Amino acid sequence: MISSKMKESIKNGSAIRKMFEEGNRLKKIYGADNVYDFSIGNPDLEPPKEVRDALIDISSSDIPGMHGYMSNSGYESTRKVIADRRSAESGLDIGPEAVCMTVGAAAAMNDVLHSLLDPGDEVIVLAPYFMEYNSYIANHNGKVVIVNTDDKFMPHTEDIAAAITSRTKAIIINTPNNPSGVIYSETFLSELNSLLKSQDHVIQVISDEPYIDLVYDGLSVPCALKYIDDLVICFSWSKSLSLPGERIGYTLVSPGNRDFEDLTQAIVLSNRTLGSVNAPAIWQRVIERAIDAKVDVSDYEKRRDLLYSNIVDAGFDSVKPSGALYIFMNTPEGMSDEAFADKCASHNLLLVKGASFAKPGYCRLAFCVSESTIRNSRKAFFAIAKELGIPHRSSL
Numbered sequence: 001m002i003s004s005k006m007k008e009s010i011k012n013g014s015a016i017r018k019m020f021e022e023g024n025r026l027k028k029i030y031g032a033d034n035v036y037d038f039s040i041g042n043p044d045l046e047p048p049k050e051v052r053d054a055l056i057d058i059s060s061s062d063i064p065g066m067h068g069y070m071s072n073s074g075y076e077s078t079r080k081v082i083a084d085r086r087s088a089e090s091g092l093d094i095g096p097e098a099v100c101m102t103v104g105a106a107a108a109m110n111d112v113l114h115s116l117l118d119p120g121d122e123v124i125v126l127a128p129y130f131m132e133y134n135s136y137i138a139n140h141n142g143k144v145v146i147v148n149t150d151d152k153f154m155p156h157t158e159d160i161a162a163a164i165t166s167r168t169k170a171i172i173i174n175t176p177n178n179p180s181g182v183i184y185s186e187t188f189l190s191e192l193n194s195l196l197k198s199q200d201h202v203i204q205v206i207s208d209e210p211y212i213d214l215v216y217d218g219l220s221v222p223c224a225l226k227y228i229d230d231l232v233i234c235f236s237w238s239k240s241l242s243l244p245g246e247r248i249g250y251t252l253v254s255p256g257n258r259d260f261e262d263l264t265q266a267i268v269l270s271n272r273t274l275g276s277v278n279a280p281a282i283w284q285r286v287i288e289r290a291i292d293a294k295v296d297v298s299d300y301e302k303r304r305d306l307l308y309s310n311i312v313d314a315g316f317d318s319v320k321p322s323g324a325l326y327i328f329m330n331t332p333e334g335m336s337d338e339a340f341a342d343k344c345a346s347h348n349l350l351l352v353k354g355a356s357f358a359k360p361g362y363c364r365l366a367f368c369v370s371e372s373t374i375r376n377s378r379k380a381f382f383a384i385a386k387e388l389g390i391p392h393r394s395s396l
């Protein structure tokens with residue numbers, strides 16, 4: 001008999017995955033061209049050529065022991081390349097001992113939370129947020145404490161201060177954010193640091209950064225290492241190099257972190273004992289060689305612009321995202337996100353309701369889908385707006 005905790009989790013399931021399955025079902029009935037599936041953030045650009053070349057080269061070479069175990073934190077040479085890059089970006093002196101290679105950001109977050117949490121410890125999350133955090137925190141017997149953001153999805157330190165208790169162990173930040181695509185400012189990061197440093201116990205900032213390289217309009221994401229001392233980064237190449245199935249990422253503890261020694265050791269031990277043991281060997285070597293590779297972000301920017309135009313031209317409202325792969329649009333006035341998602345599904349347009357990110361009143365659309373899907377969906381947005389009596393802002 002499975003545990004009651006798992007029974008509950010299975011019942012709740014993942015709304016995003018359910019939508020994904022629904023998309024596949026509808027595509028079988030109506031044909032792929034007639035279903036506008038914006039439900040899942042599966043990057044559809046192919047990995048850059050440098051990555052594929054490095055993979056071919058490494059897999060056909062015969063480096064002795066290249067398929068063997070290595071240190072649980074990963075190859076030192078790979079960790080050094082990452083540490084050097086982060087040193088250059090932050091101006092800090094970061095060594096390879098700060099880095100632990102992981103099985104993507106999901107494993108990185110689990111390693112960090114396992115290292116930090118005693119049963120009942122609290123972790124602050126900023127709504128809207130990636131709901132898998134709930135499972136990651138529950139895995140290590142922690143308690144989720146939700147702090148809301150404003151109508152532009154920006155967090156405020158006064159609200160965070162009000163949520164801090166003697167049991168607060170960490171706060172998770174995710175910028176650019178899934179689902180809103182907003183980037184948190186330097187001012188927010190430095191105010192957050194001052195707030196946390198003024199507490200009488202250490203509160204770690206876990207910066208979940210899978211979207212840090214996916215930014216648009218010539219913007220850049222403030223480097224959390226420059227502003228926050230008690231920081232641990234969870235990074236992954238799932239989105240930035242389109243490698244989500246390969247499972248490669250890392251944790252990096254800031255050299256300014258007051259718990260640096262304990263935390264780096266605990267993360268490496270967690271990586272082993274939680275079952276990853278170490279990150280995939282070949283992918284560590286690929287990353288080491290292709291550290292400067294990038295997917296063409298302008299492709300995503302073009303798709304964001306097209307999808308955003310569909311939404312606002314049809315008459316709906318939305319904040320324009322500056323990064324990541326999603327648009328978090330407002331649901332029409334007086335309509336629940338559930339009812340709006342159902343209405344959209346009746347036009348074969350699939351999106352994820354905001355309640356799945358602890359922010360009802362909005363719906364998330366992933367724009368990492370083909371340009372033709374986005375173009376074809378325009379008529380569906382217009383038809384939905386018309387049915388709801390919402391005036392268009394532009395012609396079809």
Ligand SMILES: Cc1ncc(COP(=O)(O)O)c(C=O)c1O
Nearest residue numbers: 104105106130178208236238244
């Ligand atoms: C905000 C956020 N964090 C973490 C992850 C997990 O990423 P990974 O594939 O690296 O485990 C995702 C994946 O969608 C995400 O959106």
